[in-house]
Amino acid sequence: MSKLAHLWKRLSPASAFEAAMSPHMERLWRLALRFQGNPSDAEDLLQELMARAWQHRQTIQELDAPGPWLARVLYRLHVDRWRRQGGLDASVALDDAMQVEASLDTQTVLDRIAVNEVLEEVNRLPEHQRLVLLLHDGEGYGLKAISGMIDVPTGTLKSRLHRARATIRHALADGTETHTTACQVSGGG
Amino acid sequence: MDCRTLQHDLDALLAGDHGEPAMQQAHQHLANCPACRAYAADVQTLRRALADDAEGRMPTAVRQRLLPRRTPRPALAAAAAVIMAAGTALVWQHLGDQLPGATTEPAEWTTATVRLDLQSGNALSDVQFQLELPEGTQLEGHPDRRSLTWHDDLAVGSNQLTIPLILTGEPQGELVARLEHDGKSRELRLTPAEITRRGVGNGAGNRN
Structure with missing residues (x-):
């Protein structure tokens, strides 16, 4: 038909x-x-x-x-x-100006963790970090598109995204064995 | 390039947003830095976890409440498989039967209804349809649009696309219907003669 x-x-x-x-x-x-x-x-x-x-x-x-x-x-x-609903916290973005140190852990973390545990950790992130992570890594929007969407500069979004990823890795790595190394890479900076 | 720079700007560097040299440096760094490789791998794992979140799918009941006319969707057409898989035949047919003219007011123009029968071997969702109209034709209700793009689904088997046209003169080119899905496309072209053959209801008055 x-x-x-x-x-x-x-x-x-x-x-x-x-x-x-x-x-x-x-x-x-x-x-x-x-x-x-x-x-x-x-x-x-x-x-x-x-x-x-x-x-x-x-x-x-x-x-x-x-x-x-x-x-x-x-x-x-x-x-x-x-x-x-009174949920807006004016202090949420105070960490934007703080630099996140590079992770020196040489072991992957998230592939040893169940998906639901990873998602639970995502939901524990501060709202401003969770938002950019969901839009960028979850929905595939580019930082420029997200910037237009929520009126936050792309540089700030980049920092929030990196901080969100680092926070999740750090939280889920707790209790697991870690291996770190100083970065030995040269050539190009 | 140091680890902080790479991890902080991972996506843009690997996408080449900072130029080819920076992208090459990023790849070189990743090849030699186990910590950054672990970071990048975890970013991919995180993306998969978010993308595979089954609870994120919209329940049918919610869709029915929000889009009552579109659930279940009146599937449009066409040949998706066409688009998707080699070896799956897509058959486009111009149906010759004419529909009654829709206009009742006196007019100098002619109405024409073009019907395309689109055969599809697979059901496809969110297919992009694009219509390009030649001079001398108008899409009913869109007098200023020379092209129109929309999305719909294609059902398995026969699907018909009905295109209500107003011919304001002799068509000055081909009507092009284009389907795109999953990076592949399919085009159908109608010549001016094929368009005007579907004209009905020549009017005698002036369009106001």
Whole structure:
């Protein structure tokens, strides 16, 4: 049985809107889930996003790649909810200016750890580190795209990403045998 | 290059964002530094853990609540397998049957409905469809758009794509329909004669 697909005009406005949103829903769901931490709040957040997106449906249907626009709005709605719930900590980013020393552990850590334990450790990160890690390593956004999404300079994001990775490795390496070495590499700096 | 620089800027260095020489230095450093190799390997493991997070998949019930008209999705078409695997035949057919003209107001233009039958051996999700229109044609409802891009799924078997056109004059080129999926693409071109053969409902008045 053949199935028909129509272009926007043949669709009702609501159907055209849903057709434009549909390809992005899985990624937006994962983001919402990671922002909020549980499915119920994630769905509430996505419903807020859908309401906001409906108001801007013309913009969405005209964008070649509305994914970053939707992700940016989702993040801002998440921050609004976070603030309303009193969860915003003004001191969260005080470590941005601190340098992270290079790891000298010569053994990999995470391949010996169960995935759920790694994810639990991700959820223990400070929000500003967790966010960039989820967007970059989890969703594949580049730092430039993330910068546009959450209005944080790429240099700061780079530091937060490195700090997040280092924190997870350090936390999960505790209790395991470690081997360190001073870096002997030369040639090129 | 030292370990801190490499670990801090790992992604950009390996992606070549700082230039070819820096990328080569990064690879050289990794080849000689077990600590940085362990760091880079753990970054890959972390990415896989985040990407494989099964709990991150959207439940069907949630999708139904958020996109009631799109669940289950009216699958569009086409030949995905085409796109994906060599040896899987994709058949594109222009269906000759004409649909009734949609306009009722007097007009100098002609309406034409182009239907493409897209055969697919596999079901594909999130296929990108791109439509390029020649001068002398308009997509109904989008008078200023010469191209339109959207995403949809393709079902196994026959899928039909209906393209409602308004012919404001003689088409000045080919209509191009392009499908892309997983880095592969497939094109179908309709000549001006093939487009106008589907014209119906010549009007007599002026378009306002």
